[in-house]
Amino acid sequence: MRSVPWFAAAGAALVASAVLVYAVMLTGIRPAHAAVGLRVSGTDIVEANGQKFVMRGVNHPHVWYTGQTGSFADIKALGANTVRVVLGSGKRWGPSNDVAQVISLCKQNRLICVLEVHDTTGYGEEGAAASLDEAVNYWIGQKSALVGQENHVVINIGNEPIGNTNAGQWTGATTAAIQKMRANGFEHLLMVDAPNWGQDWQYVMRDNAQTILNADSRRNTVLSIHMYAVFNTATAITDYLNRFRANGWPLVIGEFGWRFNTGEVDHDTLLSEADSRGLGYLGWSWSGNTDPILDMATSFDRTRLTTWGQRIFNGANGIKATAREATIYGGPTPTVTPTVTPTVTPTITPTPSGGCRVTYEMNAWNSGFTTNITITNTGAAATSGWRLAFALPAGQVITGGWGATYTPASGQVTATNAAWNGNLAPGGSTSVGFQATHTGNTAEPAAFTLNGAACQVA
Incomplete structure (x- = not known):
């Protein structure tokens, strides 16, 4: 590379600097490289x-x-x-x-x-x-x-x-x-x-x-x-x-x-x-x-x-x-194309569960309650889809839920996993829940089964 006299380089730098300042004064916008x-x-x-x-x-x-x-x-x-x-x-x-x-x-x-x-x-x-x-x-x-x-x-x-x-x-x-x-x-x-x-x-x-x-x-x-x-x-x-x-x-x-x-x-x-x-x-x-x-x-x-x-x-x-x-x-630099998850309800064929534990936490008020249900797979095999079954006490009716689909809204209820939480590895758990009304009876379900296997109630 051919060397440039110091005064020529300095003069060029001063001109460039002046142009940058003038551009900012005129537009109020800094060039992208100056951000x-x-x-x-x-x-x-x-x-x-x-x-x-x-x-x-x-x-x-x-x-x-x-x-x-x-x-x-x-x-x-x-x-x-x-x-x-x-x-x-x-x-x-x-x-x-x-x-x-x-x-x-x-x-x-x-x-x-x-x-x-x-x-x-x-x-x-x-x-x-x-x-x-x-x-x-x-x-x-x-x-x-x-x-x-x-x-x-x-x-x-x-x-x-x-x-x-x-x-x-x-x-x-x-x-x-x-x-x-x-x-x-x-x-x-x-x-x-x-x-x-x-x-x-x-x-x-x-x-x-x-x-x-x-x-x-x-x-x-x-x-x-x-x-x-x-x-x-x-x-x-x-x-x-x-x-x-x-x-x-x-x-x-x-x-x-x-x-x-x-x-x-x-x-x-x-x-x-x-x-x-x-x-x-x-x-x-x-x-x-x-x-x-x-x-x-x-x-x-x-x-x-x-x-x-x-x-x-x-x-x-x-x-x-x-x-x-x-x-x-130091994160990755490639351009990432976002993925769009189609709104398709999968056909679920639950695999047998070797064991499970359920924690049922209720927060009740005068005419309603919410529950948070934690399901833990205590078996040796992973689940690829699950159904949690339980009997709601008399007078309790589910009005909305999260993390699962609940059918029917009262009586003998089955909660079926959502698309994103069906796989439970051994020792893995997921939390789901629902909101419901009651007529004075705030008792909790007595028993739960996961894919037909009885669960321990914590």
């Missing part, structure tokens, strides 16, 4: 090397359980590539001054870290909530722990930042928050939650998405929808996602639950659609909920996954099947 860390590219999130990254993970309620630091390793061990960590600004919870330690735990466990301030939840309707501006002030106070972590950290400015009262204020508040973050030097990928407690049922985020994206001088903001009871049908889910895809807006599903009764989110459709569209998702939540039906792990124990935990980690289109580790940690 720092995780960033938006069209509808996708990509890493600094341009590799697409699809979030597959769960929410961890760190601010309320700061001692549960082992959860990061447990979530990773179950296949996740991302964890959304609940923090507090000090307005309602916290303050979380351990941001550096949280980021270190994420990096030690090869997880992308989505950090969120939870105090903003329901602002305008919840009197104790913090404003988005207060959340930004918290991030500014934590800046020293965040700068330089752009490859590993996404800043979710505030959780569900507006309630159902005057949801229209979300647009102005979110615009101001993004601009204040950028004015204070944050280069990170920003995530913004929808109003209406995250569910956007008045479509404020959907109808103002472009305004929000344009507000970011770095063009590095992703929108986040939370899907619960508003999204209890396939139509509600697909219609919402289609609007974002048609307009080329980046979106992740930052929280969602599961269909533990007929009025809740159609999680099967959500997972399938997210996989086929290459959308990131983060389920709520790992453990510690006041309503434990949303816990994925009982008492933060990854060996005691609930029905919801089994479904999101091990089910069709779930985390284990679809997560790819970020390349910043």
